[in-house]
Amino acid sequence: MIRVVATGTFDILHPGHLYYLEESRNLGDELSVIVARDANVKHKPRPILPEDQRLRMVRALKPVDHALLGDLHDMFRPIAEIRPEIITLGFNQHFDEEHLRQRLRERGLDAEVVRIPGYPGSLASSSKIIERVLNTRAPPGPTGSPGEE
Numbered sequence: 001m002i003r004v005v006a007t008g009t010f011d012i013l014h015p016g017h018l019y020y021l022e023e024s025r026n027l028g029d030e031l032s033v034i035v036a037r038d039a040n041v042k043h044k045p046r047p048i049l050p051e052d053q054r055l056r057m058v059r060a061l062k063p064v065d066h067a068l069l070g071d072l073h074d075m076f077r078p079i080a081e082i083r084p085e086i087i088t089l090g091f092n093q094h095f096d097e098e099h100l101r102q103r104l105r106e107r108g109l110d111a112e113v114v115r116i117p118g119y120p121g122s123l124a125s126s127s128k129i130i131e132r133v134l135n136t137r138a139p140p141g142p143t144g145s146p147g148e149e
């Protein structure tokens with residue numbers, strides 16, 4: 001039984017998320033997804049959707065066997081509980097693979113770290129979807145064009 005763990009914010013779901021989770025699931029027999037806590041998303045603007053809503057949507061996706069909110073303080077605590085054989089990183093996750101492997105080893109966890117490639121498409125990105133909403137649905141500016149000052 002090969003347990004796989006995938007992680008991420010999953011703010012506004014799109015086909016890139018689905019591809020990452022499908023490819024992660026294909027590497028083993030059981031996929032657990034750790035959804036980032038609102039308070040821990042500091043490397044980009046805070047998510048639009050609250051963590052409970054992000055969790056429910058991820059849990060409903062076909063490739064996902066288990067979904068859980070991450071720990072607030074220790075990212076290795078859920079990993080120590082799940083004990084996965086494989087941890088996948090998405091193409092744009094800001095972790096260095098070798099550094100992550102080393103930190104896992106220091107905690108007595110010997111999971112393999114596998115990077116999943118990107119899925120193409122200009123709207124396969126939560127921030128690009130938000131940008132598009134702002135550009136196309138923002139209240140008209142004084143000139144009448146959407147989003148103009």
Ligand SMILES: Cc1cc2nc3c(=O)[nH]c(=O)nc-3n(C[C@H](O)[C@H](O)[C@H](O)COP(=O)(O)O)c2cc1C
Nearest residue numbers: 007008009010034035036037040070071074075093
């Ligand atoms: C191995 C691993 C474990 C993680 N565990 C947690 C956790 O317990 N709690 C949490 O809030 N975020 C955790 N994260 C971080 C997020 O799930 C997410 O990867 C990070 O916020 C960057 O994600 P993004 O690319 O979706 O923005 C973990 C990430 C990795 C790689």
Ligand SMILES: Nc1ncnc2c1ncn2[C@@H]1O[C@H](COP(=O)(O)OP(=O)(O)OP(=O)(O)O)[C@@H](O)[C@H]1O
Nearest residue numbers: 008009010016020090091092118119124125126127
């Ligand atoms: N287009 C994509 N192709 C493959 N994997 C993706 C794609 N978009 C996101 N992922 C992966 O899905 C997981 C969750 O991603 P995240 O919630 O950060 O979405 P995002 O669209 O990359 O967000 P943002 O645009 O705000 O950076 C991460 O592992 C990420 O690498």
